[in-house]
Amino acid sequence: MNNNVILGRTLTEWKLEFPLLNKLISTQEVFWTNPKYKTSKNHVPIQEKEILEAEERLIRFAPYIAQAFPETQDTGGLIESSLVPIPDMQGYLEKYYDLKILGRVLLKCDSHLPISGSIKARGGIYEVLKHAEDLAIKQGIMELDDNYSILNTLKFKEFFSGHSIAVGSTGNLGLSIGVIGAKLGFQVTVHMSSDAKSWKKELLRSKGVQVVEYGSDYSKAVEEGRKQAEKDPNCHFVDDENSRDLFVGYAVAAYRLKKQLDEMKIAVDSNHPLFVYLPCGVGGGPGGITYGLKQVFKENVHCFFAEPTHSPCMLLGLATGLHDQISVQDxxxxxxxxxxxxxxxxxSRFVGTVLEPILSGAYTIKDEELFSLLQALNNAENLRLEPSALAGMPGPARLLQADAGLEYLKKFDLENKMDQASHIVWATGGSLVPSEVMDQYLRKGTVDI
Incomplete structure (x- = not known):
């Protein structure tokens, strides 16, 4: 492995420059803080007005969503999740990690978002809705001031059936794209990596979505989806690696979170810091949310990504500065x-470069710990998440235990403010997991609570 050449340099040379690679290579759990993080405002390629326009578009679509998906009627067709305190789980974390977690720990339940039961219901559904709006307005069959419930008619479904959508996915993005795309009438193809769970593939097929399976990983699924779209002028490819539309769809969450915190009378300011822990794959979902949070809360919010020890792609790209030029396989x-x-x-290079000055840090977690935390959350709070959604759960403890975390708190004058801090664990998926699969997950945990 030491002979592996990456951008003209051997892995041994890279390890000398970035000693953290030694721990990543040996799949040790690490906690990394971003040396390029700045509290001052930075120039970024996404403008706040794009996020606000996205929120306005989602409001326009609310009448359609409420009619097409009755489970959203209570929120008037807005796809949003609850923010809940988890005091019993906070107590468990303190016992499990043997430390006191100052402040309060809350769970952002994107695991229970309507329609597709994951964080991908934000960006994924938003991009499909935007594409549908663009097509319908261009065709002259809809105007911006129409009641968008007209989309839930045979006329529009027949129109959209002449268009297709493709996406590459490990599971949840494909689920979101497939469900909303098929409901609108699009011909949808989801290119699934070998990691995707069989129940997600079966659910998609039950909605009339074409699922193409690959024996390789996520990158191959995305590559093949992109190739399909390039061959068909009527095919829209949802590019999880580079899409601005996905990104701003996710970012809307930050503005809604602020409203929830205000309603709960939870302050976020220089004396009441907010820490947010987000599971990360290619980076689009957590990246968009992080960007939105920094727009809303500025230097008073601190975002950390959580990745599996075997797949720390964002941490690797950011720590080396190579972004998409290096893979975990390298x-x-x-x-x-x-x-x-x-x-x-x-x-994602797009996400990595946007995040470089605004992400506070990242850490890795072993699969075994995910299952133990999943079981503990079920026991403590009667909440069930899929394994990846538990990656953010140890965040508060990791921050307070790791030397790098303590140095971060000292550097940004946060040490004496932690008793007034709020910690939000972003739950990214889980409510659609079949009960028999969830039972299997729960049996893999080893906790005593």
């Missing part, structure tokens, strides 16, 4: 994890 990792949504070997 350093000898197998990219195999039970956290299927995080089984990505190469990070």
């Amino acid at each position: 350093i000898g990792l197998d990219n195999k994890t039970e956290a299927d949504g995080l089984a990505v070997g190469r990070a």
Whole structure:
């Protein structure tokens, strides 16, 4: 492995420059803080007005969503999740990691988002809706001031049936794209990596979505999806690695989170810091949310990504500065994890470069710990998530235990403010997991609570 050449340099040479690689290669759990992080405002390629336009578009689509998906009627067709305190789980984390977690720990339940039961219901559904709007307006069959419930009619379904959508996915993005795309009438093809769970493939097929399976990982599925779209002028490819539309769809979450925190009377300011822990695959979902959070809360929010020890692609890309020019396979990792949504070997360059000055850090977690935390959350709070969604759960403890985390708190004058801090664990998927599969997950945990 030491003879492996990456961008003209051997792995041994890279390890000398970035000693952290030694721990990543040996699949040790690490906690890394970003030396390029800045608290000042930085120039970024996404403008805030794009996020606000995305929110306006989602509001326009609310009448259609409420009619097409009755489970959203209580929220008027807005796809949103609850923010809940998890005091019993916080107590478990303190016992499990043998430390006191100052402040409060909350769970952002994107695991229970309507329609597709994961964080991908934000960006994925948004991009398909935007594409549908663009097509219908261009065709002259809809105007911006129409009641968008007209989309739920045979006329529009027949129109959209002449168009197709393709996406490459490890599971949840494909699920979101497939469900909303098929409901609108599009011909949808989801290119699934070998990591995707069989129940997700079966659910997609039951919705009339074409699922193409690959024996290789996420990158191959994306590559093949992109090739299909290039051959068909009527095919829209949802590019999880580079899409601005996905990104701004995710970013909308930050503005809605602020409203939830205000309603709960939870302050976020210089004396009340907010820490957010987000599971990360290719980076689009957590990247978009992080960008939105920094727009809303500025230097008072601190975002950390969580990745499996076998698939730390974003941490690897950011720590070396190579982004998508290096993969976990390049350093000898197998990219195999039970956290299927995080089984990505190469990070998005687009997201990585946007995040470089605004992400506070990242850490890795072993699969075994995911299952133990899954079981503990079920026991403590009666909440069930899929394994990848538990990656953010140890975040508060890791921050307070790791030397790098303590140095971060000291550097940014946070040490004496932690008793007034809020920690949000972003739950990214779980509510659609079949009960028999969830039972299997729960049996893999080894906790005593």
